Amino acid sequence: MLGPNVAWYLCVAAFLFSTGALGVLLRRNPIIVLLSLEIMLNGGNLALIGYSRHLGDGAGQIFAISVMAIAASEVVVGLGLVVAMNRKHITLDVDRMNTLRG
Amino acid sequence: MTLVASAGNVLVWIVWIGAAFACLGSGIAVVSFSNPFFSALALIGNLASLAVLYLLLSAEFVAAAQVLVYGGAVMVMFLFVIAYIGPQQESPWAGGPSWQAVGAVLAAGALLIEIIVVVGLKASGGLAHSAQLGHAFGSPAEIGRLFLTDHLLAFEVTSIVLLVAAVGGVILGAHSRREHWGSAGSDALRAESTRPG
Numbered sequence: 268m269l270g271p272n273v274a275w276y277l278c279v280a281a282f283l284f285s286t287g288a289l290g291v292l293l294r295r296n297p298i299i300v301l302l303s304l305e306i307m308l309n310g311g312n313l314a315l316i317g318y319s320r321h322l323g324d325g326a327g328q329i330f331a332i333s334v335m336a337i338a339a340s341e342v343v344v345g346l347g348l349v350v351a352m353n354r355k356h357i358t359l360d361v362d363r364m365n366t367l368r369g
Numbered sequence: 370m371t372l373v374a375s376a377g378n379v380l381v382w383i384v385w386i387g388a389a390f391a392c393l394g395s396g397i398a399v400v401s402f403s404n405p406f407f408s409a410l411a412l413i414g415n416l417a418s419l420a421v422l423y424l425l426l427s428a429e430f431v432a433a434a435q436v437l438v439y440g441g442a443v444m445v446m447f448l449f450v451i452a453y454i455g456p457q458q459e460s461p462w463a464g465g466p467s468w469q470a471v472g473a474v475l476a477a478g479a480l481l482i483e484i485i486v487v488v489g490l491k492a493s494g495g496l497a498h499s500a501q502l503g504h505a506f507g508s509p510a511e512i513g514r515l516f517l518t519d520h521l522l523a524f525e526v527t528s529i530v531l532l533v534a535a536v537g538g539v540i541l542g543a544h545s546r547r548e549h550w551g552s553a554g555s556d557a558l559r560a561e562s563t564r565p566g
Binding site for chain 2: 268269270271272273274275276277278279281282283284285286287288289290292293294296298299301302303305306309312313316317319320321322323324325326328329331332333335336337338339340341342343344346347348349350351353359
């Protein structure tokens with residue numbers, strides 16, 4: 268395998284995952300929380316594909332494609348919620364959304 | 370022969386360093402921009418540099434799907450919604466560090482150290498030598514063969530999940546629209562009933 272070995276890719280994946288976790292914990296705008304969630308999922312994807320290359324097994328890539336489909340579904344529902352909140356004039360701040368009543 | 374191999378090695382290292390730093394930098398940019406529009410644009414750069422890393426890991430089909438699905442469809446949806454609800458500035462670092470911000474940074478740093486320690490303790494010895502690959506590894510034909518033989522259940526469940534997500538999106542949109550119409554209709558009725566004469 269040319270270039271860096273899989274440990275370097277795993278370090279990048281761990282850093283991406285923590286960056287996304289920081290965004291999810293820190294930011295209050297639900298859209299940026301969703302974007303940070305995408306970064307976390309991509310960190311997981313990078314680790315899956317790195318191990319898939321390391322072990323020579325294609326199952327990791329199948330996992331990564333499934334994760335991408337789940338991420339697309341999650342974005343559809345999350346953005347639908349954001350648009351619905353915006354239509355009902357609810358403040359887009361995850362710290363203020365502490366009741367489940369519409 | 371070894372000269373060619375080492376030149377290729379150096380080239381792959383250079384591409385890797387560029388893609389990895391672009392990936393990490395744009396990830397930090399997504400988290401720290403105050404305008405969600407700029408965050409979404411930084412996420413597009415993040416996804417593109419991740420596609421380069423996938424290509425270096427000989428996952429060609431996943432890289433293409435990443436650019437098409439994420440960089441194309443999902444990000445267009447994000448940008449549409451951000452343009453729809455209008456700009457909302459939020460500065461995460463304004464007003465000095467709050468206990469929430471300190472706690473978030475501590476938790477994320479603990480997560481990073483934890484992952485690296487676990488991977489380093491458990492797997493560092495076996496990570497140096499990777500398996501030899503066949504020519505078909507990561508090609509669309511190989512991915513399709515795996516999806517339709519070994520991972521057929523995951524394929525079918527994914528299609529059901531996508532269907533449920535589409536129905537959920539339609540319900541979320543239609544629900545608020547019906548309420549909107551309902552409130553407009555009741556306003557009209559109220560106006561009708563309070564009209565004098």
